[in-house]
Amino acid sequence: MDWLQIVVLSIVQGLTEFLPISSSAHLILVPVFTDWDDQGLVFDVALHIGSLSAVVLYFRHELVSMVASWCRSVAGRSTDEDARLAWWVIVATLPVGLAGLAFQDSIETVMRSPLVIAGGLIGFGLLLAYADWRRRGSRSEYQLNWQDALWIGAAQALALIPGTSRSGITMTAGLLLGLNREGAARFSFLLSIPVIVLAGGLEIVGLAGADTEIEWGALVAGALFSGLSAYLCIHLFLAFIKRIGMQPFVLYRLLLGVALIWLYGGSAS
DSSP states (O other): OOHHHHHHHHHHHHHHTTSTTOHHHHHHHHHHHSOOOOOOHHHHHHHHHHHHHHHHHHTHHHHHHHHHHHHHHHTTSOOOHHHHHHHHHHHHHHHHHHHHHHHHHHHHTGGGSHHHHHHHHHHHHHHHHHHHHSOOOOBOGGGOOHHHHHHHHHHHHGGGSTTSOHHHHHHHHHHHTTBOHHHHHHHHHHHHHHHHHHHHHHHHHHHTTOOOOOOHHHHHHHHHHHHHHHHHHHHHHHHHHHHHOSHHHHHHHHHHHHHHHHHHTGGGO
16 A cells, blocks of 8 residues: 555545545545555554544543443443443444344445445434524433434434445434434544444454555554544534534535436446
8 A cells, every 4th residue: 555545545544434425435536536556454443543532531431430430330330421421322332233144244245335335324414404504402411311212223224235324324313313413423433432343343343364565654553643633623523513413414415416316327338
């Protein structure tokens, strides 16, 4: 891999992992629009490690409180808002974990076409537009209940379809359930932690026993660039989301989806 490919893929992963525009779609489309070879699973793992490090670092104080309170609740001592939030993250992760195991083969083959990505970008983009337009919620992520967590988790499972966007669909569900924009975004970012861990774990299992040449310099650079861009993305998104809303991201999704249909629609007929 050359340095241009490393930097481009790392920044694309770091930004699109947390913006509601679909990271999987963009990582699939980069090789489509360039003559680069597939970056491989090892580099994908490095990119996910960078994104994971960024979100853990950003929410480090909340995570420490959540883990400590969750452990106290398991021990039967007390259950406060931090413990409940930790439980809701676990509940909301279960559907995507089960769906990923059940449909992994289909996701990795038939669902990776540009037209499937276009459909996901446009269809779920319009749903995000509706959720943001009609939002009347004022709840934060700490005011969720287990039913909310389960619904958001079920929505998150749809993100296995390329073009849907994990962050986009979970924010959409949060808004529809009455969360404010910041609450929907923050819960979505917290949900990314177990999802990235699970996805990275599956990729590592797939690499077990494989005779793969490792370019350590490329992996370290990829994780670093991905982590830096992801951290900046989280910070700026949460700083401006109350003012700008979701509509700029919806417009981007629609334009990209239409462009993909225009480019690849004829070849499908």
